[in-house]
Amino acid sequence: MAASSRFPLAARCSLLLTAALVLALSLGAHGHAGADAGAGLSSSFYDDLCPGAGDIVRRVVQKARVADARIPASLIRLHFHDCFVQGCDGSLLLDNDLPAIMTEKEVPANDRSARGFKVVDNIKRALENACPGIVSCADILALASEISVELAGGPRWSVPLGRRDGTTTNIESANNLPSPFDSLETLQEKFKNLGLDDTDLVALQGAHTFGRAQCQFTQRNCSAGQDDETLVNLDTVTPDVFDNNKGEGEVEGDGTSSSTTAW
Numbered sequence: 001m002a003a004s005s006r007f008p009l010a011a012r013c014s015l016l017l018t019a020a021l022v023l024a025l026s027l028g029a030h031g032h033a034g035a036d037a038g039a040g041l042s043s044s045f046y047d048d049l050c051p052g053a054g055d056i057v058r059r060v061v062q063k064a065r066v067a068d069a070r071i072p073a074s075l076i077r078l079h080f081h082d083c084f085v086q087g088c089d090g091s092l093l094l095d096n097d098l099p100a101i102m103t104e105k106e107v108p109a110n111d112r113s114a115r116g117f118k119v120v121d122n123i124k125r126a127l128e129n130a131c132p133g134i135v136s137c138a139d140i141l142a143l144a145s146e147i148s149v150e151l152a153g154g155p156r157w158s159v160p161l162g163r164r165d166g167t168t169t170n171i172e173s174a175n176n177l178p179s180p181f182d183s184l185e186t187l188q189e190k191f192k193n194l195g196l197d198d199t200d201l202v203a204l205q206g207a208h209t210f211g212r213a214q215c216q217f218t219q220r221n222c223s224a225g226q227d228d229e230t231l232v233n234l235d236t237v238t239p240d241v242f243d244n245n246k247g248e249g250e251v252e253g254d255g256t257s258s259s260t261t262a263w
Helices: 008-028 054-067 069-087 116-130 139-152 186-191 198-211 247-253
Strands: 212-214 231-233
Touching: 054 069, 054 139, 069 116, 069 212, 116 139, 186 198, 231 247
Parallel strands: none
Antiparallel strands: 212 231
């Protein structure tokens, strides 16, 4: 089902809008899908080559979620930070191999904040045991993102698959990821450059309905005695659930985040 009937119509529309943006990003910024420009992607891509791929990803993500409730939000953020740079090609997962490769993991938007890499490694290991050399890391991020939203109580969708993994990084673009310090005009420009509009910007802000952020990046900021890196819930009511509470709170002036908490 696309969205559960437990949500009122307005909330379902908001959730689906956010899911639609994640799907659009999974097709790749600028329309790119890893090394290929979106052509040939299909939700049935692995049906013959690795028919249990989705179930394997789900099992690993669910196990990680039980151990760490932050993991679903962390995985969807990894997918976003991968796609926003040069399309959904898994380049964020590449480690330093200087001088040929400089990792995107160490740019300001990712350093000491991007997390979930061990879960991705565990997914890759499980898939390699079942279907060696078949499922790309770029597709792992896309699948893990959708499954994370679903396991956290959000909508589900069919993930287009068949991306090839990138073999290069793009540090210039990674340094231009949306920032909590960006003005609205700057954020609009960054999204526009990727073919995304104001509706997409609002929808992606809605994806901050679960997870944690350092208090220095929140609207309320840090309480007395708190370190700047102290983690606070993005949604103070249902911090581990992908729902509409945060958006409703912000409309009422009770939201925790600034304009773009912890992109």
